[in-house]
Amino acid sequence: MSTELTPVHCLHGQGRRPTCILCGRCLPVCPLFTATGREELSPRAKFFLAKAVGEGRAELSAKAAEMLATACLSCGRCEDACPLGLCGPDLVAEIRAAHPGFAGMLWKLWVERAGLAWPLAMTLGKLLPGNIPIAAVSRAKGALAALGAGKAPAPWLFPKTFDTRQAGKKAVIFAGCVAEHANPRWKAEAARLLEGLGVEVLPDPGFTCCGCTLGHAGAPQAQAAMQQQNIEAWRRAGRPLMVVFCATCRCGLRAYARKDLGLAMDELGPWRENLVSLAELLGDTTFEIGQAAPPAVRYHRPCHGAGGNQDLSLLRRIMGERLVFRENETPCCGFGGLTKLTHPDLSEAVAKNALAIYAPKPGEQIVTGCSGCVTQLRAAAPDGVGVGHWLETIG
Amino acid sequence: MSPTPTLPADVRRALEKIFPGDAAVFTPEEMFVYGADASRRHALPSAVVRPENLEQVRALLALAQDKRLPVLPRGRGTNTVGDCTPVSGGVVVSAARLNRIKDIDADDFVAVVEPGVVTADLQAEAAGKRLFYAPDPASVKFSTVGGNVATCAGGMRAVKYGVTRDHVLGLTAVLPGGEVVHCGRRTHKNVVGLDLVRLFCGSEGTLGVITELTVKLLPLPAATATLALAFADVDAALSAAGDVFRAGILPVALEFMAREAMAAVAAISPVPWPETAGAALLIRLDGSPEAVAADLALLEAATKPAGPVWSRRAATPQDEEAVWEPRRLLNPASFKAAPDKISDDVTVPRGKLRAAAVGIRTVADELSLKILLFGHVGDGNLHVNIMHDAANADERARAQAARERILSLALSLGGTLSGEHGVGLSKLPFLDRQLSPIERGLMARIKAAFDPYGIMNPGKAY
Ligand SMILES: Cc1cc2nc3c(=O)[nH]c(=O)nc-3n(C[C@H](O)[C@H](O)[C@H](O)COP(=O)(O)OP(=O)(O)OC[C@H]3O[C@@H](n4cnc5c(N)ncnc54)[C@H](O)[C@@H]3O)c2cc1C
Numbered sequence A: 001m002s003t004e005l006t007p008v009h010c011l012h013g014q015g016r017r018p019t020c021i022l023c024g025r026c027l028p029v030c031p032l033f034t035a036t037g038r039e040e041l042s043p044r045a046k047f048f049l050a051k052a053v054g055e056g057r058a059e060l061s062a063k064a065a066e067m068l069a070t071a072c073l074s075c076g077r078c079e080d081a082c083p084l085g086l087c088g089p090d091l092v093a094e095i096r097a098a099h100p101g102f103a104g105m106l107w108k109l110w111v112e113r114a115g116l117a118w119p120l121a122m123t124l125g126k127l128l129p130g131n132i133p134i135a136a137v138s139r140a141k142g143a144l145a146a147l148g149a150g151k152a153p154a155p156w157l158f159p160k161t162f163d164t165r166q167a168g169k170k171a172v173i174f175a176g177c178v179a180e181h182a183n184p185r186w187k188a189e190a191a192r193l194l195e196g197l198g199v200e201v202l203p204d205p206g207f208t209c210c211g212c213t214l215g216h217a218g219a220p221q222a223q224a225a226m227q228q229q230n231i232e233a234w235r236r237a238g239r240p241l242m243v244v245f246c247a248t249c250r251c252g253l254r255a256y257a258r259k260d261l262g263l264a265m266d267e268l269g270p271w272r273e274n275l276v277s278l279a280e281l282l283g284d285t286t287f288e289i290g291q292a293a294p295p296a297v298r299y300h301r302p303c304h305g306a307g308g309n310q311d312l313s314l315l316r317r318i319m320g321e322r323l324v325f326r327e328n329e330t331p332c333c334g335f336g337g338l339t340k341l342t343h344p345d346l347s348e349a350v351a352k353n354a355l356a357i358y359a360p361k362p363g364e365q366i367v368t369g370c371s372g373c374v375t376q377l378r379a380a381a382p383d384g385v386g387v388g389h390w391l392e393t394i395g
Numbered sequence B: 001m002s003p004t005p006t007l008p009a010d011v012r013r014a015l016e017k018i019f020p021g022d023a024a025v026f027t028p029e030e031m032f033v034y035g036a037d038a039s040r041r042h043a044l045p046s047a048v049v050r051p052e053n054l055e056q057v058r059a060l061l062a063l064a065q066d067k068r069l070p071v072l073p074r075g076r077g078t079n080t081v082g083d084c085t086p087v088s089g090g091v092v093v094s095a096a097r098l099n100r101i102k103d104i105d106a107d108d109f110v111a112v113v114e115p116g117v118v119t120a121d122l123q124a125e126a127a128g129k130r131l132f133y134a135p136d137p138a139s140v141k142f143s144t145v146g147g148n149v150a151t152c153a154g155g156m157r158a159v160k161y162g163v164t165r166d167h168v169l170g171l172t173a174v175l176p177g178g179e180v181v182h183c184g185r186r187t188h189k190n191v192v193g194l195d196l197v198r199l200f201c202g203s204e205g206t207l208g209v210i211t212e213l214t215v216k217l218l219p220l221p222a223a224t225a226t227l228a229l230a231f232a233d234v235d236a237a238l239s240a241a242g243d244v245f246r247a248g249i250l251p252v253a254l255e256f257m258a259r260e261a262m263a264a265v266a267a268i269s270p271v272p273w274p275e276t277a278g279a280a281l282l283i284r285l286d287g288s289p290e291a292v293a294a295d296l297a298l299l300e301a302a303t304k305p306a307g308p309v310w311s312r313r314a315a316t317p318q319d320e321e322a323v324w325e326p327r328r329l330l331n332p333a334s335f336k337a338a339p340d341k342i343s344d345d346v347t348v349p350r351g352k353l354r355a356a357a358v359g360i361r362t363v364a365d366e367l368s369l370k371i372l373l374f375g376h377v378g379d380g381n382l383h384v385n386i387m388h389d390a391a392n393a394d395e396r397a398r399a400q401a402a403r404e405r406i407l408s409l410a411l412s413l414g415g416t417l418s419g420e421h422g423v424g425l426s427k428l429p430f431l432d433r434q435l436s437p438i439e440r441g442l443m444a445r446i447k448a449a450f451d452p453y454g455i456m457n458p459g460k461a462y
């Protein structure tokens, strides 16, 4: 399992890759393989084929390029399992970056099928040519709104006493693409909680996407530009606390400190220390359990939860016995990477597999701490099962 | 890409009919990985299919026999001897979608599974009912029960519980032509007829496609503990290993590592033993908590005379984890110790271990090669990794020579060419050193009884 020290799969293209030894350790952890039984989608298959292509023993046909460059959820589980630390997303990103036509293909796909993936596509739109067709945006927005509304849990946890140990500190909220574009209520709720804690919330200093997706998309230059914009914004705001409530954003932002992005030596420490999750800040804040409390709540651990189960410890404390989490049942939701755009069928198969493992009963809820997971699981969950960011359970 | 072995159009159509949608794959890109296994050999198959039920396998084997098409069953391709490499083309049959655990019975103490179930998943599900599936190859988390049976996989617990074949009670398999055979029973004893179940164990996919397995379960041991010891040299460690059995103790696992193997691990991770140590033993016990505690004391007394230079008792899961971690890191560490390696898993009678270790040391010295030596010494099973740089012709030749000498050494001590990995392609050239033409002829006739046209995994194993 990941620890605070190992969320390195956002570090694309750093150093030479060791050679895959074909041991097979990465198969059972890869959500694409476990959901489909298609070994050609496994990390081992990708590394093996990519190596043969590199050595001229296999041709980089359109089909090979598609397999290598489009079917990966960027969950990073292969890297954690591989004895050599081989990372599927790194490979995929490299291949994408090496294919100039890739961005154009994504653009086309986005227009055709954005649907649920539109917040991601909004981000991608920034690097792609042309204007975003309004029709596509509203169609996508509509799809998401229609979907989300029914399954969001009604609030059932109400703050009683706030932990004021952080009172007086200044903070900015890094909400991330999905919250910014699709679920503005999350950001408002986060701001309200911070206020309760006595933390001064500064206005948004001009953050953009964390850049994770762009890295995966094979646009390292656009990614670096966004990363720099975020660092600048943080500096301008006076290097305050950066509060995140999306695991994937946190993972992406943490990785800045390991790359040469212009953070000065004496900024590296503050960058890491000031990047805090909302759950961590809530500390010993207590909550009252309201009428709408469900009989059971499943915690879905995001793949990018690397480094700290702050969400899980908070939820265990405030939800008590209701919260169900099993270390051996931590499926991937299937949202990550660009698979939602490139292979919606695969992405769906992975989500279906996750729900089959959770097997929620009507009236139960699934909560998580990643915007992508919420979007994905909400779409796949059966009627009567609430799915949300844990922020949505707080009123 | 090397050209795909051609598949006549009518055969392809027939396969597509039996395996609709994404259950059959024909493009070289998609099939690429199915031509490889952990031996790192490669050849492209002509087709890949993913059956979900017995009927599909039956139809496939009828077609394959009719068209004389090679058939290669595949679990997770973790075998290290080239068993899954389609050297003469053919259809790879992936068991990835035959992965249901059908029954775990706490009264009969049996489990019924499809071959594609990952062995660790079976163990976990059994443990939930306080039952125990004992075989545990180091690949337990990423290899399949079917693959384990077809290679008769060993593992660390083999010293006490035996190898995979000791836990298979029955199986269903489809033979070339499509005939379905049910061998063995759900009983823990059965002496009716020839033991066809055992014939499938270690058959390396050469007899038929296994579609269901009935395996033996045991009560889950309540406790385990480990004693980790380091010694000044290999001989002291191996003499301590002998003392363990002489003291009347049968450990669950008795693992050994020599200096070069220990150094390889130390190069990638902190290790608990002192730098001066020349060999290490990891000895695990299981049973009731009281029995384990008493045996641990006995074990410490029994290993004293050999003079360990370091020792650590681990009686909690966390402590055990810590002492076993270096052993688990050995495999990845070995890949970092040199650009290339030749691995063998020779096995000798337990009493000949010390002689084997001395002989291997001599080979390493005389040919100036680094050889990592470790293994399941409770079974006399030695893993020998001959480290070298294949880009250097002289070094490659010396490594090959070392391999030949070590295989001969094992045989001269009354041992075997392979204790657990099998023959596949990689040991085939040496087979005549261990088996006489009469025995090989008999094996060929047995195979012909199952597979008259030689379509099952041709060119492998025996
Ligand atoms: C890191 C690592 C550690 C390992 N540790 C050990 C160890 O400790 N002990 C050990 O013994 N081995 C070990 N191995 C080797 C390997 O894991 C075993 O041989 C394992 O049993 C292979 O299982 P698999 O599912 O990968 O089968 P595969 O490699 O896919 O197949 C192996 C053979 O079984 C046949 N087969 C598979 N399924 C069927 C079926 N349904 N019907 C008929 N035939 C079938 C195949 O045709 C092939 O001949 C290790 C390998 C690695 C990479």
Ligand code: SF4
Pocket: A029, A030, A031, A032, A042, A043, A071, A072, A073, A074, A075, A076, A077, A078, A079, A087, A088, A089
């Ligand atoms: S990142 Fe996840 S989906 Fe992609 S290859 Fe690795 S394990 Fe599979």
Ligand code: SF4
Pocket: A019, A020, A021, A022, A023, A024, A025, A026, A027, A043, A044, A047, A081, A082, A083, A084, A085, A086
């Ligand atoms: S775990 Fe790593 S080395 Fe092993 S098969 Fe997967 S990518 Fe290759």
